[in-house]
Amino acid sequence: MGTRLILPSGAKPETDAEEVSTASYDLRRILLGVPEGQGEILKETALPQESDIDYMGGIDFRKGCYVGQELTIRTHHTGVVRKRILPVQLYDPDSKPATALSYDSRTNIAMPVQGANISRIGKKGRSAGKWLGGVGNVGLALCRLEVMTDTVLTGEGSQWDPSSEFKVTWDGNGDHESGGVKIKAFLPSWHQERANAQRVQRPNG
Numbered sequence: 492m493g494t495r496l497i498l499p500s501g502a503k504p505e506t507d508a509e510e511v512s513t514a515s516y517d518l519r520r521i522l523l524g525v526p527e528g529q530g531e532i533l534k535e536t537a538l539p540q541e542s543d544i545d546y547m548g549g550i551d552f553r554k555g556c557y558v559g560q561e562l563t564i565r566t567h568h569t570g571v572v573r574k575r576i577l578p579v580q581l582y583d584p585d586s587k588p589a590t591a592l593s594y595d596s597r598t599n600i601a602m603p604v605q606g607a608n609i610s611r612i613g614k615k616g617r618s619a620g621k622w623l624g625g626v627g628n629v630g631l632a633l634c635r636l637e638v639m640t641d642t643v644l645t646g647e648g649s650q651w652d653p654s655s656e657f658k659v660t661w662d663g664n665g666d667h668e669s670g671g672v673k674i675k676a677f678l679p680s681w682h683q684e685r686a687n688a689q690r691v692q693r694p695n696g
Contacts, residue, residue, distance in 0.1 A: 573636060
């Protein structure tokens with residue numbers, strides 16, 4: 492995401508960089524898998540690690556006495572976070588899944604309702620994830636890593652099948668008609684870099 496600065500209100504950084512719109516910023520962070528705000532970082536329902544806050548340097552694991560501290564620390568030391576927010580791409584039921592994440596500004600694909608369920612096509616079972624939000628044909632979703640990616644977390648064996656496809660479906664309401672589209676998750680390279688760094692820093696890891 493580049494460099495972050497803390498400046499006085501109304502001040503602009505002294506740099507030659509070009510100023511872009513909020514829409515451009517949102518698209519960039521979505522493609523990188525960076526959630527922001529309570530619409531994507533789910534309040535009171537998700538672990539900080541599931542929202543990648545640990546990977547973004549937002550947790551001090553040596554600090555105590557905050558709401559959810561015990562569960563957050565225990566999850567950190569077990570090293571098993573089964574769900575994480577990932578960038579995803581939407582595509583039509585008749586199309587093949589993309590091999591690389593890419594944004595198409597000309598798309599007319601239906602945008603899922605926030606919180607819509609993700610499931611594996613042709614198989615029953617627990618939810619594979621939850622849609623959070625997006626723009627055009629890309630977005631962010633809370634994904635089960637061992638189901639939607641080739642990540643292996645434990646010695647129990649992964650549920651990942653490279654031939655599997657996934658869909659996100661939703662019921663209609665006052666603002667949206669019911670619908671469904673296919674969806675594919677992508678694991679950002681910076682996730683693996685931060686995961687490796689955590690393993691080095693974790694005692695006895």
